[in-house]
Amino acid sequence: MFVSTLLRSFMVTARNKSMKIGARELFITESPLSRRIKILEEKLGYNLFLRGRDGVNLTKEGENIYNIILPHYDNLISLEEHFLNKGKILSKKADVTHGLTISVDDFLLGFLSDFVYNHSEQIKKISKRTLNENIEKDLLKNEFDMIISSDNLTLNDDIACISLQGETIQIVRSNDINPHCSKNKTIILKNILLVFLDNQNIEWREHLKKELNYVGEMKIIAMPDITNHLSFIEQGEAIGLISNSMKKLIIDRFNELTISPFVIGSTAVEASVNIYFLKRKNHMIYDKFFSKLKKDVIYADNNIFSPYFNS
Helix, strand or coil: CCHHHHHHHHHHHHCCCCHHHHHHCCCCCHHHHHHHHHHHHHHHCCEEEEEEEEEEEEEEHHHHHHHHHHHHHHHHHHHHHHHHHCCCCCCCCCCCCCEEEEEEEEHHHHHHHHHHHHHHHEEEEEECCCCCCCHHHHHHCCCEEEEECCCCCCCCCCEEEEEEEEEEEEEEEEEECCCCCCCCCCCEEEEHHHHHHCCCCCCCCHHHHHCCCCCCCCEEEEECCHHHCCCCCCCCCCCCEEEEEHHHHHHHHHHCCCEEEEEECCCCCCCEEEEEHHHHHHHHHHHHHHHHHHCCCEEEHHHHHHHCCHH
């Protein structure tokens, strides 16, 4: 729509400095991603990347394009998602023969990355959702087969829920910053994570100031995607807040960052991970999703399997 497949492929690859990681983020393999980059380079008439054993680096021309586009890229992605979600036609009967349609809280998306990469044939479509959307309504209209959310829904006779171990919130700092004596008072986090934290009955800002030894005002910057701005954190110009799902992605890309749980008192701040679906779809969803999850996934309530799944 607003962002072409070629441009998105370029930006994701440039941001990750890796074809492998970029391909996983786009839910494709490296081969089609490499072809997209090649097509874009041919259209432009020059190389965008230098390929090496340790990954890819931008050429001078590629870096110029990346820096020009970057300030506008996040906003274009957000606008694109807004209009696509607003204009989509709700299907009265979901087609689940070729895969699941799933809606996921934005900051929980990382939870699905490995699953989609290894079981892409099980997923038909993944959509981001904002907090406090009507889960029951979306499921009953068959808009989605499964909704993964930190929202806590009061269940009824139609809807089932399986809860996984909570998604902890992590603090990201530069290795050069003393964790108890930070010089910077800027916090970067995703918009939806800010909404989640503000919905909790905790004075998280005050606790974070105490954790970081801040005095005075603390600047909060919320944006659709903080991964484009991790270099500011690496340089010690800001502190980041992320969900645990993003941890592996960041560790793979940056060696100069320290990631630790955000703890209030002795309790880690965490979001619930609830998977909602219609009970009448339980066997299909179990076959396509739960039966293929990694064995080390920890369920908050194992007993809920017994009423629905006899596996």
